[in-house]
Amino acid sequence: MNPNRRFKDEIYDQFSRIGKAVSSPKRLELLDILCQGERTVENLARETSLTVANTSQHLQVLKNSRLVEQEKKGLYVVYRPAPMVCEFFFSMRKIAENRIAEIEQIKNRFLEGKKGMEPVDRDALIKRIQKEEVTILDVRPPEEFRAGHISGAVSVPLQELELMLAKLPKTREIVAYCRGPYCVLSVQAVELLNKKGYHAVRLEEGVQDWRAMGLPVASGE
Template sequence: MTNAREIKLELYIQLARIAKVLGNPKRLELLDLLLQVSKPVEMLAHEANISVKLASAHLKELRVARLVNSERRGKQVIYRLASAEVPRFLNLMRDFAQDRLFELQDALQHLSQLEGESYSEDQHTLLEKAKAGEMIILDVRPENEFDHAHFPFAKSIPLAELKKRLHELPANVPVTVYCRGPYCIMTADAIQILKQQGYTALALKTNATDWAEMQDK
């Protein structure tokens, strides 16, 4: 680079690397999954509903852009977010997109309709009710994500096990359900199962990642 114009072009080229790597919905979904906990490529592929080969290719692009790191443990390659700045950036991008894109707002509204009524009181009240046994906070994420971070007093029943473990939930106590975040569909699926069995079920819009961030502030 011999002059200021070339330097300026290089600056924008490097900035565009981040925009380019994020311009793929499956890469964004993979990053969203890694917000929960570090995971092997096979698990990420399964949860994103893509092949291991395709997941590996996407993760390679994310690693080149320094958004994720990886390490080998035996035969597995484990991926994690590169730093605490990555989830902050993703949340800012999500909030900005939701503010600007009516189509995104519409899709979120449709998801909210599938979930039904959401919990409306403040989180302090929710935790007090859960502590007193007046409300069940149900985490329907996989167990490894629950172990990494979860709401106080939450009960873990992964969505895949919910139908077989309904007997663990008192029928006369309302259930507030949460999963990975605003784009997670497991809450809607869990609420449908619970309502079919006569439970009072509400969606909790705040997720475990949000809770952890609030405690850090």
């Protein structure tokens, strides 16, 4: 074959390794989770409703296309996204949200009929958060809160929310957030809170979006 043609075929073949890695919905979900912080295989399997073997296979694919890195820590293998990968994932997500109308529809259908999920005036909400006029709940697992959270937020993992209810103010408005627009933890939190008589709304943005907007993020504690 023509060497020029061969060169191009070889080059685009290499590029397509990245594309193949992100052509599977489950691998995208894995990447999304990994962008919140490193995880073990088992943890990822639980989050994605995959078998452990299947999760491991998907992670091998991601590793072979250099999108994730792994590190053995004792009995566990911890995976984390490679540099630049999260930015790439977000640009892909953004293009999907902007150009694929079905995504908005799926979101609306899912949130339909749920209280506190109506699209709020985002900028107004963010202003109130900044002025500390509301209580902000980070309902993700505690490791994720530690890895980075919205400044001023309180860590109340969804699982513990019911037990912690007593400590929350009934009069003050509550804003719950989790990993971003496709994470349902905050949806469940807001549902529960409203059922119990609190005034709660959901913030769609996750920590990444928050940071990307230039707003303050804290970590640790």
